[in-house]
Amino acid sequence: xxxxxxxxxxxxxxxxxxxxxxxxxxxxxxxxxxxxxxxxxxxxxxxxxxxxxxxxxxxxxxxxxxxxxxxxxxxxxxxxxxxxxxxxxxxxxxxxxxxxxxxxxxxxxxxxxxxxxxxxxxxxxxxxxxxxxxxxxxxxxxxxxxxxxxxxxxxxxxxxxxxxxxxxxxxxxxxxxxxxxxxxxxxxxxxxxxxxxxxxxxxxxxxxxxxxxxxxxxxxxxxxxxxxxxxxxxxxxxxxxxxxxxxxxxxxxxxxxxxxxxxxxxxxxxxxxxxxxxxxxxxxxxxxxxxxxxxxxxxxxxxxxxxxxxxxxxxxxxxxxxxxxxxxxxxxxxxxxxxxxxxxxxx
Numbered sequence: 001x002x003x004x005x006x007x008x009x010x011x012x013x014x015x016x017x018x019x020x021x022x023x024x025x026x027x028x029x030x031x032x033x034x035x036x037x038x039x040x041x042x043x044x045x046x047x048x049x050x051x052x053x054x055x056x057x058x059x060x061x062x063x064x065x066x067x068x069x070x071x072x073x074x075x076x077x078x079x080x081x082x083x084x085x086x087x088x089x090x091x092x093x094x095x096x097x098x099x100x101x102x103x104x105x106x107x108x109x110x111x112x113x114x115x116x117x118x119x120x121x122x123x124x125x126x127x128x129x130x131x132x133x134x135x136x137x138x139x140x141x142x143x144x145x146x147x148x149x150x151x152x153x154x155x156x157x158x159x160x161x162x163x164x165x166x167x168x169x170x171x172x173x174x175x176x177x178x179x180x181x182x183x184x185x186x187x188x189x190x191x192x193x194x195x196x197x198x199x200x201x202x203x204x205x206x207x208x209x210x211x212x213x214x215x216x217x218x219x220x221x222x223x224x225x226x227x228x229x230x231x232x233x234x235x236x237x238x239x240x241x242x243x244x245x246x247x248x249x250x251x252x253x254x255x256x257x258x259x260x261x262x263x264x265x266x267x268x269x270x271x272x273x274x275x276x277x278x279x280x281x282x283x284x285x286x287x288x289x290x291x292x293x294x295x296x297x298x299x300x301x302x303x304x305x306x307x308x309x310x311x312x313x314x315x316x317x318x319x320x321x322x323x324x325x326x327x328x329x330x331x332x333x334x335x336x337x338x339x340x341x342x343x344x345x346x347x
Contacts, residue, residue, distance in 0.1 A: 004093040004117070005031040006084065007071075009053045011099050012060040012226075013270035014067070017122035018097040030091055031064060031071040033057055034083050041211030044337055049265075050206050051217055055199040055224040056269055063225075084115040093117050100124040102310070104318075126270050127310055128157060128303065134311030144312060147172065150304035159278055160285075160292075160299055172300065173245065173293045181250040187258045188239035192221035193228055214337040222265060229266035233277060236261040237284055245294030253344065261298070267306070274302050 003025055005018045013019075022029045035054050054075075064071045072091075077083040088096065097120045101107045110121070123130060129137075137152060138144050151171055154160060160167040195203060203217050223229055236244075244259040252258065266272045278299060285295045335341035 001028060001094045002092055003029045004088065004091070004096040005029060006096055006098040007031055007033050007057075007060070007064075008098070008101060009033075009035075009057050010102065010269045011126065012056055013126065013273065014063070015125070015273070016099050016270060017125045018099040019069075020125075021097055021120075021122055026069060029070065030093070031069055032074070032084070032087055033061055033071065034074045034077045034080055036077045036080055036083075037209055037211055038079055040209075040213075044212050044214055046215040047206050047213045047217040048215060048220055048222065050209075050213065051199070051202050051220050052222050052224065052265060053269065054206070055195075055202040056271065058198050058202065059225045081113045081115065084113070088116045095120060097122060099126075102126075104314070126273065127307060128153065128274055129307050129311055131311065131314040134307075135315055138311065138315050144308075144315075146304060146308050149308050149311070150300055153303045153307060154299075157275075157278070157303065159282060159303055160296060168292045168296075170296075173296045174300070176293055177245045177248050177297045179246040179250060181247065181252040181258075183252075185243060185247070187243075187247075187252075187255050188235075190221075190257050190262055191232055191235040193223050195220050199224055223271075226271045229263070229271040232261070232263055232266060233272065233280060236263065237281065237290070241284075241290050241294050241298070243294070245291065245297040248297050251345070267302075274306065278302060 003022055005022050007016070007018070011018075019031070035057065040050055058073070058075075061071050061073045072087060074083050074087075084096070087093070093116075095118050096115065098110070099122050101110060102124060107121075110119070113119075137149065151166075154166065154171070155164075162168075199220065203220055206213070206217050223232060240259045240261060242259075244261075247259050250258060263272065263277065267274060267277070281290070281295060281298060284290050285292065333341075335343075335346060339347050341347065
């Protein structure tokens, strides 16, 4: 009997549920990772997003192999289903395990594929709230108010709490975190990473793809490993937190990143977990190294908005995208992809 584990491109964590479920059966388990240009071509992705995903996947493959996981990697797959079907047959896979995708259409497609063995879908553990927990919180409510959910999350996970009360006696410092941009402040430079050979190979491959992508693939400076993600977090704690809160909504020409952490891509593909981000920030706050005003604003993004939007996405009905409450019938302008507009926020 050989157990299969399919690792999706945004599930790059050694602690993701499908790997954890199989950790005691490592000798009889094979993992599979798949790059599919045809799948990427279904949506107009930015080229750097594709480079980030595929390079991070390849680095994660190597991290798995270094930990004695058997991992097969398909870098030129036409599609997922036929690749999985052939792989299942070639390696006599008796059962395929996969962590629940965050994308609902992808989950629907997963439920319909035929690959020659049963598929076990494990709960997604890359968020703090499970979808069932959010559904329990949301059911029966007339309005799904972010602030109420955020406060419940603070209590549930004991983040910035002083017993039953919020640290500092205030739940939300948003009113204090609306300063206009200040010319006398120089935002910190982001921490970037030079592409290694593997990443450069991915850059070159993406540049040759004949699919509808947008944006430039170079210069590519994003991190592609867990170590990179941890370095970005530490850089933010040391350099970005000082004015993050007051300046979190401020924008300045020539400063696209301002005081923001740039952690989102690493959280979204599993290289770092929201719980460790919150624990690290709270630890630094308790040492007296960070201002509560900025810490609360950051916690609200991770524990509030991020968890809330993911919960709502899985809570609403399947036809929600077609509900069109405001009766809009225009197409999205091309400048949303090209940036060719006089609107600074989209350039």
